[in-house]
Amino acid sequence: MEMNKLGLIGGTGPESTIVYYKGIEYGVQQKSGRSFFPNLAIESLSVFDILGFCERQDHAGLTAYLLKGISNLAAAGAQYGALTGITPHIVFDELAKASPVPLISMVDTARDFAVAHGYGKICLLGTLPTMEGVFFQNSFAKRGIDVVTPNAKEKNYIGTKIETELEFGKVLPDTQQKFKEIVERIIREEQVQAVVLGCTELPLIFDGVELSVPYIDVMQVHIDVLVDLIMRD
Structure with missing residues (x-):
């Protein structure tokens, strides 16, 4: 079954990344009605690094930090990207403009x-x-x-x-x-x-x-x- 490959920026935090992984894998399986799991790419970053960028109001630094992770996802074959944390959405518009793949906003x-x-x-x-x-x-x-x-x-x-x-x-x-x-x-x-x-x-x-x-x-x-x-x- 041919499907789009999704890339996730995880680790923001680990608990939500686990929920995303299981929710997407079993969600696709349930919706397809087949014994099938989709391929995913996950780039795990640190929620504490992200909070640090926010506390310093270093939005340019945060954007660059996330963009590096998204670029790694694209290199792994991801056709779309998504963030598993809401806080990094503070720079979503800038990130989406620079991203090599379309991003889906939470x-x-x-x-x-x-x-x-x-x-x-x-x-x-x-x-x-x-x-x-x-x-x-x-x-x-x-x-x-x-x-x-x-x-x-x-x-x-x-x-x-x-x-x-x-x-x-x-x-x-x-x-x-x-x-x-x-x-x-x-x-x-x-x-x-x-x-x-x-x-x-x-x-x-x-x-x-x-x-x-x-x-x-x-x-x-x-x-x-x-x-x-x-x-x-």
Whole structure:
């Protein structure tokens, strides 16, 4: 079966890379209805290097760092590329222009999902660069969707817990409860229609947590789109 070859920038972080790999491989198998797994190329980079570039606001350095990885994927035969972390999307536009292969944006696929479901106002959770940046908000604003983020204290708490716990696969009950309290406050006060899990490690902390509004799991939405892309003629 002839399929498109996808290249992934992984390691941003390792937990999400594992989910992407399994989700894509078994997603294609299930959709094809055959005992078949597609070929993938994965270039594993360091999430901590990426966070360091963001903290220094060295966007040119971040773009060059990611572009080297994408070039390696293209050299391995990848026809399309995707990032397995949302934070590096802060330089996605610049990266896409310089990339040797087309890139599929996780932010834009999440936005299209929100549009399809009629959401006009959402709460965004993610790393500090994601919540404090504008790349996510700008993409959603193009389709008339308002993006609400936590307050400064809550952002720092969420960002710290992602970096020190979730990136290592740790899910602590106290952290899970605090995340839920933050989101419930925003739902109550801001009347958002959905909560965007805007970090690929956030599904870990919200697993089994019920809210009064739906989640948008940007990672799963992205995986579904990538499965379709791999199988496209």
